[in-house]
Amino acid sequence: xxxxxxxxxxxxxxxxxxxxxxxxxxxxxxxxxxxxxxxxxxxxxxxxxxxxxxxxxxxxxxxxxxxxxxxxxxxxxxxxxxxxxxxxxxxxxxxxxxxxxxxxxxxxxxxxxxxxxxxxxxxxxxxxxxxxxxxxxxxxxxxxxxxxxxxxxxxxxxxxxxxxxxxxxxxxxxxxxxxxxxxxxxxxxxxxxxxxxxxxxxxxxxxxxxxxxxxxxxxxxxxxxxxxxxxxxxxxxxxxxxxxxxxxxxxxxxxx
Amino acid sequence: xxxxxxxxxxxxxxxxxxxxxxxxxxxxxxxxxxxxxxxxxxxxxxxxxxxxxxxxxxxxxxxxxxxxxxxxxxxxxxxxxxxxxxxxxxxxxxxxxxxxxxxxxxxxxxxxxxxxxxxxxxxxxxxxxxxxxxxxxxxxxxxxxxxxxxxxxxxxxxxxxxxxxxxxxxxxxxxxxxxxxxxxxxxxxxxxxxxxxxxxxxxxxxxxxxxxxxxxxxxxxxxxxxxxxxxxxxxxxxxxxxxxxxxxxxxxxxxx
Numbered sequence: 001x002x003x004x005x006x007x008x009x010x011x012x013x014x015x016x017x018x019x020x021x022x023x024x025x026x027x028x029x030x031x032x033x034x035x036x037x038x039x040x041x042x043x044x045x046x047x048x049x050x051x052x053x054x055x056x057x058x059x060x061x062x063x064x065x066x067x068x069x070x071x072x073x074x075x076x077x078x079x080x081x082x083x084x085x086x087x088x089x090x091x092x093x094x095x096x097x098x099x100x101x102x103x104x105x106x107x108x109x110x111x112x113x114x115x116x117x118x119x120x121x122x123x124x125x126x127x128x129x130x131x132x133x134x135x136x137x138x139x140x141x142x143x144x145x146x147x148x149x150x151x152x153x154x155x156x157x158x159x160x161x162x163x164x165x166x167x168x169x170x171x172x173x174x175x176x177x178x179x180x181x182x183x184x185x186x187x188x189x190x191x192x193x194x195x196x197x198x199x200x201x202x203x204x205x206x207x208x209x210x211x212x213x214x215x216x217x218x219x220x221x222x223x224x225x226x227x228x229x230x231x232x233x234x235x236x237x238x239x240x241x242x243x244x245x246x247x248x249x250x251x252x253x254x255x256x
Numbered sequence: 257x258x259x260x261x262x263x264x265x266x267x268x269x270x271x272x273x274x275x276x277x278x279x280x281x282x283x284x285x286x287x288x289x290x291x292x293x294x295x296x297x298x299x300x301x302x303x304x305x306x307x308x309x310x311x312x313x314x315x316x317x318x319x320x321x322x323x324x325x326x327x328x329x330x331x332x333x334x335x336x337x338x339x340x341x342x343x344x345x346x347x348x349x350x351x352x353x354x355x356x357x358x359x360x361x362x363x364x365x366x367x368x369x370x371x372x373x374x375x376x377x378x379x380x381x382x383x384x385x386x387x388x389x390x391x392x393x394x395x396x397x398x399x400x401x402x403x404x405x406x407x408x409x410x411x412x413x414x415x416x417x418x419x420x421x422x423x424x425x426x427x428x429x430x431x432x433x434x435x436x437x438x439x440x441x442x443x444x445x446x447x448x449x450x451x452x453x454x455x456x457x458x459x460x461x462x463x464x465x466x467x468x469x470x471x472x473x474x475x476x477x478x479x480x481x482x483x484x485x486x487x488x489x490x491x492x493x494x495x496x497x498x499x500x501x502x503x504x505x506x507x508x509x510x511x512x
Contacts, residue, residue, distance in 0.1 A: 047364045080450075109305055203312065208306065242492060
């Protein structure tokens with residue numbers, strides 16, 4: 001008989017986030033669950049790691065069965081700490097369920113994806129899962145898919161240096177999911193705005209605000225699948241070299 | 257006669273860092289320099305952006321000629337704010353000169369590279385430049401190369417969605433630079449450790465510590481060029497899709 005699967009859960013919305021709890025409730029049915037997650041929300045932290053401050057780990061109990069380690073660090077910190085300091089060597093890592101999409105170029109700002117990336121660097125099969133809404137989230141729908149996908153990943157094998165980035169559309173009923181699509185990362189550009197204000201001492205400050213997407217028309221990108229109520233799965237790797245440009249850049253003949 | 261070049265400088269070591277000042281002293285000879293940089297060190301912040309706090313901008317004067325905008329945010333925040341709020345629309349963006357290497361998978365943790373990435377997203381020709389040492393840095397050597405490379409980038413053209421990630425070896429004399437090499441991002445793996453300690457109240461805390469590199473043997477990677485005292489230039493892009501794996505992943509036939 002096989003040993004019980006060890007599954008590490010983390011996120012960037014913090015250990016008390018409902019998305020993590022929904023994920024836990026499904027995943028505990030297929031293995032032994034370990035939870036190491038930030039003690040508070042760390043969205044848009046990108047792939048930050050904490051070098052200049054010590055990391056503290058606190059026990060966190062939500063109820064009788066949900067126990068986790070809360071870390072005063074980033075999602076990437078949590079995975080490194082789980083593996084190297086808490087000696088958790090999982091068969092699978094799941095990061096999520098994130099409240100809000102992680103599609104297109106947004107994935108480089110995503111703490112959710114960064115945690116899966118750390119897992120991947122440690123040769124742990126890893127995926128990030130996000131629900132593409134901030135309002136009235138039905139995490140259960142995404143959680144059930146996470147459970148199913150976990151099985152599939154463990155039966156097959158991800159190539160080295162590759163994680164899966166999963167986005168689940170914001171439907172209210174399971175039957176409204178229109179299917180699953182293997183996608184590529186979109187390159188939609190963002191127009192950003194800063195809301196300029198004055199504080200009581202007449203000093204100016206700025207809030208980063210509304211991002212307007214110019215959506216690509218290509219059918220096979222992540223955001224397009226979501227628009228069609230499909231779950232998008234993009235295989236993600238981290239060799240950022242622009243190979244197509246290497247030979248032209250060599251012809252620039254740059255000297256010191 | 258051509259308009260004067262506008263060049264935006266930023267970094268992740270903070271606006272008062274010597275690497276930024278060395279860069280400024282060279283670059284002011286080729287154009288009008290704008291400086292928007294973090295008010296303090298933001299190393300290893302990855303591609304973080306600040307959504308939950310307001311950004312404040314303070315005037316920073318180092319001496320009569322060096323004026324900059326200090327921002328209580330990340331390198332990515334600085335570039336977004338410079339462009340959208342301070343209305344700086346540069347012809348070129350340079351991020352650095354970073355104290356310490358940004359090679360291999362480290363570039364995903366790099367605030368220096370993230371600033372150049374933001375420039376790239378805004379269609380500004382952008383490069384990140386780092387000096388691969390923490391001790392006795394000779395920023396002048398890297399700064400002179402930054403000036404030269406700026407000219408070359410503006411005479412040629414970077415493809416859309418591509419920045420250059422430059423690392424300069426830690427030599428003490430200019431003549432020890434063994435040349436310039438066009439490289440790809442290395443994939444060297446890291447073994448990490450956490451130093452476990454107890455605070456005065458007997459609570460455990462952890463410091464992330466020593467990263468031991470297993471260096472690749474391939475000759476064309478960034479770290480290898482540096483070892484040979486060459487300046488490495490890697491063209492970097494941010495489509496993270498693992499295209500090679502798309503068709504196999506489709507054959508997994510994942511259903512909801």
